[in-house]
Amino acid sequence: MSNQLISGWGRYPVVDAEIAVPARFENIDLTALNSIARGMGRSYGDSALATQIISTQQLDNLIAFNGQSGELRCAGGTTLEEILKVFVPRGWFLSVTPGTKFVSVGGAIASDVHGKNHHKIGSFCDHVTSIELLIGSGEMVSCSPQQNSDLFRATCGGMGLTGIIVSATIKLLPIQSTTIRQQTLKAANLKEVFQLFEANRSATYSVAWIDCLASGNALGRSLLYLGEHDESGTLDMQSGHSKSIPFDMPTTLLNRFTIQAFNTLYYHKVCETVSQQQVHYEPYFYPLDSIHHWNRLYGRRGFLQYQFVLPKTAGLEGMTKILQRISASKKGSFLAVLKELGAQNKNLLSFPIEGYTLALDFKWEPDLLQLLNELDQIVLEYGGRIYLTKDARMSEATFKQSYPSWEQFMEIRHKYGATEHFNSLQSERLGL
Amino acid sequence: MSKNILIIGATSAIARATARIYAQAGGNNLFLVARNKVQLDRNCADLQVRGAASVHTETLDLNQFEQHGPLIDKVFDVMGRVDIVLIAHGTLPDQNECAADVEKTLAELNTNAISIISLLTHLANRMEQQRFGTIAVISSVAGDRGRQSNYIYGAAKGMVSVFMQGLRNRLFKSGVNVLTIKPGFVDTPMTKEFDKGLLWVKPDAIARGIIKAINKRKGEVYLPGFWALIMFIIRSIPEMIFKRLSL
């Protein structure tokens, strides 16, 4: 055990924590601890932070693979990167992947992460067939949609608050090649991009990059990327060197003008309104993974990612209101990603509800929190919610209003002895 | 080409990372020896899923020297031939405890030096008859020069390194390569109490270095490579000065 200053991916907030890195789960003594599990620390805020942390980094063994069904059983600390490395050459891919492969299976389950195919096949946990959980009493409990289903529904999307995911069985997706047929569509404004999402509902993957600084008629100007797994081609992994941001960048480098210039260039990089490309899955799914520590771009004080979803009914009107507010604030966002989400699943705290989700980064500034509180009000007004795995600051009231199953979640937490043993800075802030 | 690989101390973080690369390459046969059966079985399953052609395991506390002969016989019975041997087990003793306790000192020397020399004695004779293959052992930069902070560990590693030099010399004419691996600071369970700075690397980086050195039939390798320079400097300091340093 060693003490260390630690934060989430957004590098805000920072805590002084005692971090245990057990080499095998038998070494985890939960009875004496009030702690939280941590995988790869790719959640942005304070969900994997506490004064006592149990890192799963060394609990990363593969357990069994069924080549017929594509079911893989592996330890909770196994990274998606490792799974891809082993299984892509054999013709298997992840059913659902977030925008980085540097996350653990435990983290992906705890956040019930979604990918660019949520509208088609749901979120990560919709492809999890069972979980082995180490609960507060020190016992191992299996849960699945059939067995201890209350625990399963609370653990999927439960932000580590029910116990430690020691292993899980996930279903992989068969692929013929590592090539993605990408189609890029240009949308002049928000209305157009919504129409394009609707018209392309049958696409396997879809995601749009919005230029948040465009305003007026161009508000919501974006590029929509559609993707399909190609049937022809090879199963080669991409080789190539990754770059790294070696130290914190001076934050003056990231200001309204540089971001505006970047966004404008980005938008005009694509000339035609519709274009086709064949790309490797790496740049398609993980565009930022080739630059290690890219979070240092935002400087020493870190940044916040704000991701919310608005239900379909609120669609254009709510999103317009929020984009206008952001555009007026002149606070730049380097990345603004818009995505259509499909139907909600049964997991108690999972983020996705049917509608549109937008994710934006904000450099940390003293007056940022006030802007985000204002945005919260608009999100609530339209019946939306904020993604827990990105959050570092929402209020207890906002959370409880937008996640109505929180009480049921608390009951399950209590039933399985988690309340005294698993707590994060986030759960304390949200009154969980 | 498919290889037969024996890994002793297979639950070590460095050994595990090395075994994974060999398994993932596909087609290789692995024979793993370690004392913790649960963890050994876990590693075995992991390597099978990753693509090893076969994985055999044997549970043994390596301080049971009398079992070494039968163990090596069994390995050759099961695998027929052995292309690569990697010996990785070890402990990092508390120097102050050792200084205060002879029993403890001798026990540490047993684990980190004598057990390895015993295993190597059995193995060397088989490999010499076989006339091909590589014997690789994880020693340490700590074996290059004694320092007050860990000279029991250092003495054990130094003994292993010198033994390996002699063995390399002897087996050269039989075509068997003898590789001494000298890692610097590696972030593994052995070093979990240490604060990690810039010089620290992950086991995976060491594993890749080990495999590269085996493929190139090197005799000795510092991992990462810059430790060759650091240790050159440390070895060059005159004893008159060295004895006054607080290292």
Ligand SMILES: Cc1cc2nc3c(=O)[nH]c(=O)nc-3n(C[C@H](O)[C@H](O)[C@H](O)COP(=O)(O)OP(=O)(O)OC[C@H]3O[C@@H](n4cnc5c(N)ncnc54)[C@H](O)[C@@H]3O)c2cc1C
């Ligand atoms: C560049 C980037 C792109 C991203 N894109 C997406 C995206 O497209 N879609 C999306 O949904 N998310 C996305 N994310 C968020 C990320 O997928 C989630 O935050 C994910 O949970 C991170 O996994 P982790 O292993 O790093 O978990 P951590 O950040 O370490 O932990 C996250 C939560 O999981 C819990 N947890 C971790 N391991 C365990 C375990 N073994 N048992 C129990 N609980 C555990 C922690 O307690 C914590 O509450 C992105 C993040 C980044 C940095």
Ligand SMILES: NC(=O)c1ccc[n+]([C@@H]2O[C@H](COP(=O)([O-])OP(=O)(O)OC[C@H]3O[C@@H](n4cnc5c(N)ncnc54)[C@H](OP(=O)(O)O)[C@@H]3O)[C@@H](O)[C@H]2O)c1
């Ligand atoms: N980490 C470093 O910085 C570093 C630097 C230089 C050299 N090295 C050397 O690298 C090698 C591997 O160490 P590591 O860093 O990977 O540490 P590790 O993960 O702690 O591995 C050490 C292994 O040795 C095993 N072992 C110890 N005594 C044993 C015995 N009597 N019988 C059977 N197995 C025994 C342990 O088994 P259990 O798991 O059952 O305890 C453990 O698996 C060691 O020789 C070490 O000295 C390490």
